[in-house]
Amino acid sequence: MPELDKYGAYLISAFGVTVVVLGVYGLYLWSRLQGARRRAASYSGRNVTTAAPRATTAQPASKANGPSTP
Amino acid sequence: MVTRVLGISGALLLAVAAYGIFFVARPILGEGDAGRILYFHVPMAWVAFLAFFVVFGASIAYLRTHNERWDHLGRASAEVGLIFTTLVLITGAIWGYPIWGTWWSWDPKLTTTLILWFMYLAYLMVRSYAEEPRGPRYAAVVGIVAFADVPIVYLSSYWWRTLHPPAAIGPLAQQQPSSSIVWLLMVSLLAFTVFYAFLVKVRTEIEDTEATFGALAHARA
Numbered sequence: 001m002p003e004l005d006k007y008g009a010y011l012i013s014a015f016g017v018t019v020v021v022l023g024v025y026g027l028y029l030w031s032r033l034q035g036a037r038r039r040a041a042s043y044s045g046r047n048v049t050t051a052a053p054r055a056t057t058a059q060p061a062s063k064a065n066g067p068s069t070p
Numbered sequence: 071m072v073t074r075v076l077g078i079s080g081a082l083l084l085a086v087a088a089y090g091i092f093f094v095a096r097p098i099l100g101e102g103d104a105g106r107i108l109y110f111h112v113p114m115a116w117v118a119f120l121a122f123f124v125v126f127g128a129s130i131a132y133l134r135t136h137n138e139r140w141d142h143l144g145r146a147s148a149e150v151g152l153i154f155t156t157l158v159l160i161t162g163a164i165w166g167y168p169i170w171g172t173w174w175s176w177d178p179k180l181t182t183t184l185i186l187w188f189m190y191l192a193y194l195m196v197r198s199y200a201e202e203p204r205g206p207r208y209a210a211v212v213g214i215v216a217f218a219d220v221p222i223v224y225l226s227s228y229w230w231r232t233l234h235p236p237a238a239i240g241p242l243a244q245q246q247p248s249s250s251i252v253w254l255l256m257v258s259l260l261a262f263t264v265f266y267a268f269l270v271k272v273r274t275e276i277e278d279t280e281a282t283f284g285a286l287a288h289a290r291a
Contacts, residue, residue, distance in 0.1 A: 007104035010104045014164040014165060015091070018110055018114070018161060021153065022265070026265075026269060029269060029272045029276065030272060033272050036279040039283060
């Protein structure tokens with residue numbers, strides 16, 4: 001660290017406030033973005049699951065009248 | 071990918087600028103080490119002006135096209151610009167105290183900057199609290215009107231007698247500073263501009279992702 005004069009404390013204060021505010025704001029935005037991405041990914045994953053064909057006991061439409069007798 | 075590159079390069083450039091401020095720059099005559107605040111106070115003011123110019127452009131584009139991406143860009147840039155303006159006011163007060171003997175003065179430059187801060191706070195409040203179909207439209211109008219204050223802030227030290235010194239650099243500068251000051255100012259300006267681009271990119275992505283998520287949820291309901 002260089003030697004600072006009697007005004008050095010003002011320089012350090014102004015620089016410190018800038019670093020803390022920009023750092024905290026940057027981290028806050030980054031974590032919000034990760035959260036939004038996670039939510040969107042899990043939501044679209046749920047939608048895909050909902051849209052996927054399910055195992056069912058229903059008969060196919062072609063056999064709606066029941067099994068044909070031999 | 072672009073977001074990560076902007077974030078990493080912005081952080082590296084800011085680190086280089088910080089090194090320059092503390093280890094390369096010389097104290098400014100008559101102001102001692104407090105004068106080094108110039109190297110981040112001035113670039114942050116320029117980046118705030120850039121941010122509000124982006125809000126202005128995005129607001130016009132939104133009113134013409136009604137494409138919500140312009141609204142997202144305007145909102146993101148206004149928020150980041152407001153953060154930078156806050157820092158300009160705080161670092162200016164810290165710089166002003168040892169040089170002027172006061173934290174604050176109702177000087178034209180400081181007062182018009184404070185008005186600018188309130189105008190973009192109003193933009194964000196309108197955008198957040200007005201109902202959805204009208205909110206983006208009203209905010210876009212505020213974004214266009216508020217930009218009128220930016221040239222007033224810049225020119226205030228030429229139009230009126232102020233405590234605040236006139237521009238240190240640029241076409242209106244009364245005396246060009248030494249090349250070492252210009253060099254470090256340019257590095258710092260580049261660093262803050264890249265970091266601004268990173269913050270706006272992240273903020274816009276949040277808006278886009280949440281809008282897509284909201285539309286999906288709405289469609290499902």
